[in-house]
Amino acid sequence: MSDAIRSPNDPPSARQPRGTTAPQARGNSGAQPRSSSAGAQPRASYPSAAQAWTSIEPVDLLLVDDRTEDLLTLAHVLAGPEYRLQMARTGPEALKRLLEQDFAVILLDVVMPIMDGFELASLIKQRERSQGTPIIFLTADDANLIQIYRGYSLGAVDYLSKPLDPDVLRAKVRIFADLYRKDRRLERQSEALREGERREREVLLTELRHAAERRYLHLAEAVPLCMWTADPRGNLTYTNRYWNDYTRLPLKDLHGTSWIAAVHDPDREGCAEAWREAIASGQPLEKECRLVRGSDGVPRWHLSRTVPELSEAGQLIGWIGTHTDIEEAKRAIFARDEFLSIASHELRTPLTALKLRLQSVLHARDLPEKAQHRLDSAVHQTERLERLIENLLDVSRITTGHLELEPESFDLAEMVQEVTERFREQAARGGTVVDLSAPAPVMGKWDRLRLEQVATNLLSNALKFGEGRPIRVVVQGNAGQATLTVSDQGIGIAPENVARIFHQFERVVGHRTFGGLGMGLYIARQIVQAHGGSVEVDSAAGKGSRFHVILPR
């Protein structure tokens, strides 16, 4: 049996196709060994496929020839476990195969109908994926030099003439197949290396994550405030030591939203409702409520904060809840308010008596002019004191929920005009122009004295902080609401301070520069809100302020 058909599946030598195995096979270099006949035994330098490649990973070869018998001969010569052979009879068929998979070597007949070998090779080389695949051209004609050079310019790697020498063919294919295997091995090794590095990085990251989680846990255990975490739906996932010690709620009972059980009875429903809303909206929650201390059952005021925990992509991954004990602060505020309430009541009685005495002396006959002048000033100072004390009393009325309104029907435009007139003289002394626009009556049912208080506060602030520039007061009304706007062109308020100025005793100016106790706007807003209205402010530092009171009619 000839060497060309030694494979176990090989057909008998009689069926060997014409012209494919021949005494002569030519390599492009001419340095390849030549076989003298189709039936020659393998040379020592080319071990048989069965001997050398049985344990070698098979690679794919693409055989392209329009002649079936030539294809079969190639298949016979290259048969063996080291190759998987794919065959194509036309260029388009070969291209289709190349779209489906990669090949170690392509054996390409030069002379084919539809698309010749060079055309096909040029298309193969244009495709990035198949660009590097070695091509061995096969031709039955005597390849002339020009054809050979054309083959090389397309990046072909070898060129063989038919009839082929099986040994030479096998040797050439083996070299490229070997190279292909080495490339694959290298690719696999570097992939394994990359995979190893990736795993190492993952391990490192996991370790870092665990270390960070441990630190976070230690931190949560160390802080002197109640803390817990929950999943996105609000189900508890962790409570810290402080929480467990404070509430003494059995750990086994802690699940879902059971932390609510620690909230003092009267505050519980409000807290649960606010928490449900926070979960639904994904928004942070801040609420004051009393938590019952487990050791003695005493409720203590806490500032409860729950903030959403977001992933890097901004997705809600859980909640962090903290409860800061504010019992002492609450008591201090309560003591302050109580003291202010008592002090203002205590101060008011002697002050009223003092004012009455002064007024009676002032009205006495034949008082020297100088004494009259001094008494006038003393009465004026007692009136200032009276206003301060009234404000203090109002603050304590508001904090204890005792601010009462006495509504009556009146014209807001007329009332504001009266208050403005009272200010005109004081404004003129400082060179400030007060411009009032109240073109039509704005009737409504409100507490007149309280709204006078509001208008007085806004006007006196505009004078105090208006830097002597013109002040504009506007009263308007429509079917649903009445509005009072007081605008100045003075020092203005920085945006970060706007919300603060409506709180008790909050001031954003130096006490030495501008007198005041920071009660006016707090009281004004509470009065307007008690009427169902609102106070808004438009301001910027150095740009003046515009206070806008809206009252329902």
Ligand code: ADP
């Ligand atoms: P007080 O005027 O006694 O300080 P208010 O409650 O009336 O108290 O005002 C609180 C603070 O708001 C003021 O101290 C001041 O800082 C700021 N403020 C109020 N009105 C104005 C205004 N028209 N322009 C600039 N700042 C103002």
